[in-house]
């Protein structure tokens with residue numbers, strides 16, 4: 281047990297739902313130096329290298345009017361072995377008494393990895409399944425086939441060892457549903473899927489069993505939001521519960537955020553309110569293809585208004601005069617056209633690009649002093665490099681061949697061994713958006 285305490289294998293029946301915690305109570309025979317309290321400091325200093333050093337185990341205990349200082353696990357009771365000459369001399373010169381000490385640890389002491397190593401069958405220990413993704417209070421696991429017989433035990437260990445986790449779920453199918461949600465089974469804890477998750481300085485509340493959420497996309501959310509400027513308008517075609525829309529709204533970007541899943545839409549509306557971005561983010565529940573077309577008209581109508589942003593109530597009270605209130609209010613104009621389209625539905629978003637054909641037909645004048653909109657469309661590709669594959673798919677859908685230099689590809693993450701996620705950014709060609717519908 282050098283450096284750490286170890287658990288021997290513990291036999292537990294697979295499929296059992298409860299862990300017998302008594303099986304994890306273990307005692308270890310050690311040697312302690314019994315000294316006057318005032319000697320502990322000097323002993324700690326001089327014999328430092330020979331003291332017990334174990335994570336999460338204290339090495340000094342009270343024993344009536346004396347202190348017991350635990351020595352390393354190799355030290356023998358007669359003090360002849362396992363100790364350096366310096367420590368031996370200190371013991372001799374100070375007449376230090378060595379006494380036996382039984383160190384007892386229980387289930388609470390062991391880490392999830394220790395417990396799983398002890399209860400799972402040997403041979404596969406290098407990859408014990410203690411990893412999970414946390415979404416609010418939920419630990420989301422994706423257990424491999426061989427661990428399934430032990431799934432409830434694994435769930436219980438994860439629940440016991442992670443104080444912020446109240447529910448442990450395992451994914452039971454692959455994500456290929458319309459709304460990118462997946463079936464899950466509760467392995468341990470409360471069957472409560474309503475979570476609150478923080479990301480990009482915003483709070484998101486949603487039912488994890490009914491909507492799409494992936495904490496691994498937080499960098500991608502931040503990356504795109506950082507490209508949006510105050511006063512620009514963004515069309516988030518597959519917005520989910522708002523991880524692009526809400527942070528963008530906080531930057532005073534005007535966002536039309538849409539999702540086809542009624543549960544996502546419900547949470548989106550809720551999250552807009554929670555994050556106080558209602559002046560900037562409007563939520564919709566439409567099919568993305570339809571939304572690309574309808575939102576252009578809708579924004580044009582909306583741009584006849586302006587957003588008047590009042591200072592927060594506290595500031596008003598401090599200033600204590602109407603003048604201060606009106607001078608610190610901000611008027612933010614709404615642009616008639618979108619500067620960005622975000623389409624994060626990697627399995628099929630490229631196929632929605634045909635909807636841009638003619639979406640600004642007869643509206644060239646709106647772009648007189650403005651840049652054409654940029655599209656940020658996510659996709660998967662099995663090719664390396666993926667450029668040609670993606671250019672072909674864009675052309676097949678949009679009916680326009682982009683030049684390689686017109687397409688900027690950002691690698692987002694590996695989804696499976698031969699499946700990478702990318703974000704393709706390009707400026708919508710004039711002939712597409714001003715052409716015929």
Ligand SMILES: C[S@@+](CC[C@H](N)C(=O)[O-])C[C@H]1O[C@@H](n2cnc3c(N)ncnc32)[C@H](O)[C@@H]1O
Pocket residue numbers: 458459460491492493494497517518519520521522523524538539540541544566567568569624625626
């Ligand atoms: C991969 S999720 C991305 C959600 C969010 N943008 C994010 O980054 O977390 C894709 C979203 O597209 C929505 N969706 C699926 N089909 C759609 C469609 N035809 N039109 C609009 N949204 C759709 C799903 O409900 C889901 O919320």
